[in-house]
Amino acid sequence: xxxxxxxxxxxxxxxxxxxxxxxxxxxxxxxxxxxxxxxxxxxxxxxxxxxxxxxxxxxxxxxxxxxxxxxxxxxxxxxxxxxxxxxxxx
Amino acid sequence: xxxxxxxxxxxxxxxxxxxxxxxxxxxxxxxxxxxxxxxxxxxxxxxxxxxxxxxxxxxxxxxxxxxxxxxxxxxxxxxxxxxxxxxxxxxxxxxxxxxxxxxxxxxxxxxxxxxxxxxxxxxxxxxxxxxxxxxxxxxxxxxxxxxxxxxxxxxxxxxxxxxxxxxxxxxxxxxxxxxxxxxxxxxxxxxxxxxxxxxxxxxxxxxxxxxxxxxxxxxxxxxxxxxxxxxxxxxxxxxxxxxxxxxxxxxxxxxxxxxxxxxxxxxxxxxxxxxxxxxxxxxxxxxxxxxxxxxxxxxxxxxxxxxxxxxxxxxxxxxxxxxxxxxxxxxxxxxxxxxxxxxxxxxxxxxxxxxxxxxxxxxxxxxxxxxxxxxxxxxxxxxxxxxxxxxxxxxxxxxxxxxxxxxxxxxxxxxxxxxxxxxxxxxxxxxxxxxxxxxxxxxxxxxxxxxxxxxxxxxxxxxxxxxxxxxxxxxxxxxxxxxxxxxxxxxxxxxxxxxxxxxxxxxxxxxxxxxxxxxxxxxxxxxxxxxxxxxxxxxxxxxxxxxxxxxxxxxxxxxxxxxxxxxxxxxxxxxxxxxxxxxxxxxxxxxxxxxxxxxxxxxxxxxxxxxxxxxxxxxxxxxxxxxxxxxxxxxxxxxxxxxxxxxxxxxxxxxxxxxxxxxxxxxxxxxxxxxxxxxxxxxxxxxxxxxxxxxxxxxxxxxxxxxxxxxxxxxxxxxxxxxxxxxxxxxxxxxxxxxxxxxxxxxxxxxxxxxxxxxxxxxxxxxxxxxxxxxxxxxxxxxxxxxxxxxxxxxxxxxxxxxxxxxxxxxxxxxxxxxxxxxxxxxxxxxxxxxxxxxxxxxxxxxxxxxxxxxxxxxxxxxxxxxxxxxxxxxxxxxxxxxxxxxxxxxxxxxxx
Numbered sequence: 001x002x003x004x005x006x007x008x009x010x011x012x013x014x015x016x017x018x019x020x021x022x023x024x025x026x027x028x029x030x031x032x033x034x035x036x037x038x039x040x041x042x043x044x045x046x047x048x049x050x051x052x053x054x055x056x057x058x059x060x061x062x063x064x065x066x067x068x069x070x071x072x073x074x075x076x077x078x079x080x081x082x083x084x085x086x087x088x089x090x
Numbered sequence: 091x092x093x094x095x096x097x098x099x100x101x102x103x104x105x106x107x108x109x110x111x112x113x114x115x116x117x118x119x120x121x122x123x124x125x126x127x128x129x130x131x132x133x134x135x136x137x138x139x140x141x142x143x144x145x146x147x148x149x150x151x152x153x154x155x156x157x158x159x160x161x162x163x164x165x166x167x168x169x170x171x172x173x174x175x176x177x178x179x180x181x182x183x184x185x186x187x188x189x190x191x192x193x194x195x196x197x198x199x200x201x202x203x204x205x206x207x208x209x210x211x212x213x214x215x216x217x218x219x220x221x222x223x224x225x226x227x228x229x230x231x232x233x234x235x236x237x238x239x240x241x242x243x244x245x246x247x248x249x250x251x252x253x254x255x256x257x258x259x260x261x262x263x264x265x266x267x268x269x270x271x272x273x274x275x276x277x278x279x280x281x282x283x284x285x286x287x288x289x290x291x292x293x294x295x296x297x298x299x300x301x302x303x304x305x306x307x308x309x310x311x312x313x314x315x316x317x318x319x320x321x322x323x324x325x326x327x328x329x330x331x332x333x334x335x336x337x338x339x340x341x342x343x344x345x346x347x348x349x350x351x352x353x354x355x356x357x358x359x360x361x362x363x364x365x366x367x368x369x370x371x372x373x374x375x376x377x378x379x380x381x382x383x384x385x386x387x388x389x390x391x392x393x394x395x396x397x398x399x400x401x402x403x404x405x406x407x408x409x410x411x412x413x414x415x416x417x418x419x420x421x422x423x424x425x426x427x428x429x430x431x432x433x434x435x436x437x438x439x440x441x442x443x444x445x446x447x448x449x450x451x452x453x454x455x456x457x458x459x460x461x462x463x464x465x466x467x468x469x470x471x472x473x474x475x476x477x478x479x480x481x482x483x484x485x486x487x488x489x490x491x492x493x494x495x496x497x498x499x500x501x502x503x504x505x506x507x508x509x510x511x512x513x514x515x516x517x518x519x520x521x522x523x524x525x526x527x528x529x530x531x532x533x534x535x536x537x538x539x540x541x542x543x544x545x546x547x548x549x550x551x552x553x554x555x556x557x558x559x560x561x562x563x564x565x566x567x568x569x570x571x572x573x574x575x576x577x578x579x580x581x582x583x584x585x586x587x588x589x590x591x592x593x594x595x596x597x598x599x600x601x602x603x604x605x606x607x608x609x610x611x612x613x614x615x616x617x618x619x620x621x622x623x624x625x626x627x628x629x630x631x632x633x634x635x636x637x638x639x640x641x642x643x644x645x646x647x648x649x650x651x652x653x654x655x656x657x658x659x660x661x662x663x664x665x666x667x668x669x670x671x672x673x674x675x676x677x678x679x680x681x682x683x684x685x686x687x688x689x690x691x692x693x694x695x696x697x698x699x700x701x702x703x704x705x706x707x708x709x710x711x712x713x714x715x716x717x718x719x720x721x722x723x724x725x726x727x728x729x730x731x732x733x734x735x736x737x738x739x740x741x742x743x744x745x746x747x748x749x750x751x752x753x754x755x756x757x758x759x760x761x762x763x764x765x766x767x768x769x770x771x772x773x774x775x776x777x778x779x780x781x782x783x784x785x786x787x788x789x790x791x792x793x794x795x796x797x798x799x800x801x802x803x804x805x806x807x808x809x810x811x812x813x814x815x816x817x818x819x820x821x822x823x824x825x826x827x828x829x830x831x832x833x834x835x836x837x838x839x840x841x842x843x844x845x846x847x848x849x850x851x852x853x854x855x856x857x858x859x860x861x862x863x864x865x866x867x868x869x870x871x872x873x874x875x876x877x878x879x880x881x882x883x884x885x886x887x888x889x890x891x892x893x894x895x896x897x898x899x900x901x902x903x904x905x906x907x908x909x910x911x912x913x914x915x916x917x918x919x920x921x922x923x924x925x926x927x928x929x930x931x932x933x934x935x936x937x938x939x940x941x942x943x944x945x946x947x948x949x950x951x952x953x954x955x956x957x958x959x960x961x962x963x964x965x966x967x968x969x970x971x972x973x974x975x976x977x978x979x980x981x982x983x984x985x986x987x
Binding site for chain 2: 005020022025026028029030032033036037038039040042044053054055056057058059062063067068070073075077081084085088
């Protein structure tokens with residue numbers, strides 16, 4: 001992102017919203033990554049202790065995060081695609 | 091039951107159908123129709139699905155049956171990369187489009203100074219890295235065929251096994267044929283292969299639907315619903331979360347890296363990308379595809395483990411499960427899905443690799459060692475196409491060899507992971523290349539070599555098993571008996587999972603060496619240019635000028651371009667360029683911009699390094715180096731400096747001219763003043779002279795004058811003479827002062843006394859009354875100067891105020907104070923002041939303010955100034971007061987302290 005010397009310090013509402021959406025686009029993968037690394041905290045099954053996470057829970061969790069990530073990505077795409085295209089052409 | 095022959099027939103039909111679709115797509119593209127589909131984000135997303143190969147289709151279930159949920163990491167990594175498209179993929183796609191990159195090797199070589207060595211290195215690594223992957227596809231197709239064969243009822247029990255080596259061979263031949271026919275029809279690798287892309291999109295749909303169909307059958311047909319399936323999962327052998335944290339992280343990272351670096355993924359992600367906007371659509375659509383592909387993997391694995399006999403290959407549950415339930419058509423559909431996965435992967439992978447091999451290995455060798463030079467006429471294209479076809483055969487035969495060597499018995503996922511580890515070695519160099527300008531070619535070569543060597547030693551060679559490529563003693567005791575060189579426990583760190591171990595060491599040491607060597611090496615000029623362009627791709631998407639092509643004749647370039655692009659395309663390109671140069675006939679001028687464009691166009695066919703080398707042959711290697719650029723920059727900096735000096739000089743000249751003009755104005759004004767003074771002085775002299783002459787004539791000639799009259803006339807003469815004398819005295823005084831001939835009579839005195847004397851004298855000499863406002867406290871300052879002269883100055887100033895102050899109630903305030911080593915006396919009246927134009931003149935000789943009467947000759951202030959100058963002081967007009975104000979500054983007495 002080059003900062004032009006003449007670029008304004010404050011933006012009108014629309015551009016402001018767009019920039020925040022782009023922040024979200026950038027941050028989303030980190031968020032999803034964070035959620036997917038949560039299983040690292042789950043206890044590894046131990047024959048003596050029976051407190052392991054059942055597979056059905058693990059499946060629901062991993063696929064739930066996946067679906068939520070896709071949904072967020074889809075919503076962000078709906079909100080930003082047009083403006084990104086304009087900026088790319090402009 | 092499905093017979094093997096039926097299966098083969100269906101496969102062939104399917105392939106023919108694919109061909110038909112591909113042909114239709116190419117024809118439509120050639121006619122410029124069907125863009126809405128060919129260039130749609132949907133097709134782009136579906137073409138990305140070649141990530142899901144037979145490994146996904148068969149191997150994922152086997153992986154899940156063996157290690158539970160760990161299989162999903164292979165899809166989490168790419169999902170993350172896609173969701174994070176803004177960070178890496180967007181850059182890659184923009185770079186790929188603006189530099190017309192043909193492959194991952196082309197990108198890396200182009201970034202590091204169009205280095206052919208690096209391109210060759212990356213190509214060889216990619217070929218070696220992808221070989222296990224192709225073997226995986228062969229293995230999966232062969233396995234899937236074998237399961238149908240073994241299920242065949244006619245076959246005698248136990249004799250249903252087909253000859254897997256033979257089957258694999260024929261599968262390999264079929265795939266090679268398929269790829270050659272599909273992929274090498276047009277040369278321009280940068281141009282999108284519409285037919286291939288559409289065929290892949292169809293295959294993507296087929297494999298997704300097939301897997302979903304099997305999954306749905308398993309969940310609702312066999313297990314009896316979602317809840318029952320989940321319950322069954324929890325009861326099964328893989329019913330608990332048992333993924334090791336290290337593997338979870340390492341495999342996710344590995345899959346993400348491979349997704350970016352795999353040659354075939356790079357081909358569909360970057361090279362075949364027709365529109366940057368599609369990337370964002372794919373950012374949610376492709377993760378969705380991946381999620382759907384992995385959705386039923388665990389259920390299929392669990393139900394398969396439950397229903398199928400002990401010891402059946404879990405990699406084939408997708409097929410064997412429907413077969414065991416008597417669902418033959420579903421099994422057939424699943425087979426087609428697996429076949430689709432394998433073929434689409436092999437087609438695109440070999441296409442990408444063959445482009446790399448022909449562009450980076452065959453063409454440079456041909457250019458160097460052939461007796462050909464590029465100026466010769468004749469089509470180069472058949473060489474390129476032939477080399478691509480041979481490369482395809484070579485790559486597929488390598489895959490076949492790996493399959494035979496590894497025995498075809500390994501788990502699919504394990505083989506795939508090895509492949510991922512190999513291509514992931516490009517990641518540090520790739521990311522370093524697009525984010526870090528300091529990355530150098532030497533660093534890239536060192537990092538890649540070290541990382542790749544580690545991968546071969548810790549992952550590839552051990553995959554053949556102890557005693558095959560590496561001896562059992564090497565496994566036990568390390569290379570050359572060095573314990574710290576054991577392939578699965580480098581540096582003596584035991585207990586790591588082999589995959590985590592290999593990924594950790596190879597990638598981290600690769601990155602470390604790459605960064606360290608980059609830090610201590612210096613990049614070549616072209617490298618620096620390319621580095622700046624790649625890293626700042628969004629600041630300027632146009633390339634900097636690379637050629638000074640005055641030597642290259644357009645004809646030579648035309649001949650070369652025709653041989654590579656084909657006559658029609660080359661002529662079209664040259665015509666377009668000529669029009670850009672606004673030449674409507676003939677060939678374009680070989681401007682640097684044109685040669686640059688031509689190089690890019692050629693790069694699309696033969697890769698950046700080769701195109702660069704070919705153009706260099708014609709242009710005589712006159713590529714502009716950074717030194718040249720720096721020299722140019724220096725020159726322009728000098729010119730800039732010179733012109734700024736000129737500017738300064740011209741500004742100085744302007745200033746001088748302005749000063750001269752004002753001086754001239756002043757002189758003119760002075761000259762006018764002198765003229766007017768002369769007339770004034772002659773008038774002044776004349777008036778007393780006239781009366782002196784008249785009265786002296788009366789005294790001489792008139793008779794009978796009374797003594798009073800004589801006295802009166804004589805006294806008039808006398809006073810007129812005094813007036814004359816005073817005038818002449820003033821003139822003389824001024825002349826003496828100006829010539830510096832005056833001798834000062836220094837005395838010590840107090841300022842108050844000086845002012846007292848001046849006020850008294852001035853009042854006595856003038857009838858007009860002015861109120862004088864003094865502050866005697868400030869006047870208690872000792873002076874060491876010519877007091878009489880000073881009194882004269884003050885008298886003059888006070889008298890002026892008396893004469894010229896126009897206020898009704900004239901008032902003069904005199905304020906004295908000491909500032910530093912100076913005494914300051916301000917004399918300010920409440921009159922009208924002096925207008926700005928006259929302010930510069932009042933201290934000049936003979937200056938009289940216009941419109942003011944008075945009998946002065948205009949010498950008073952001039953004399954004052956001369957006196958004060960002699961007294962080492964200063965007199966000035968105060969501009970910032972309301973009335974007329976003068977400031978007299980004098981040095982204080984030296985010995986006063």
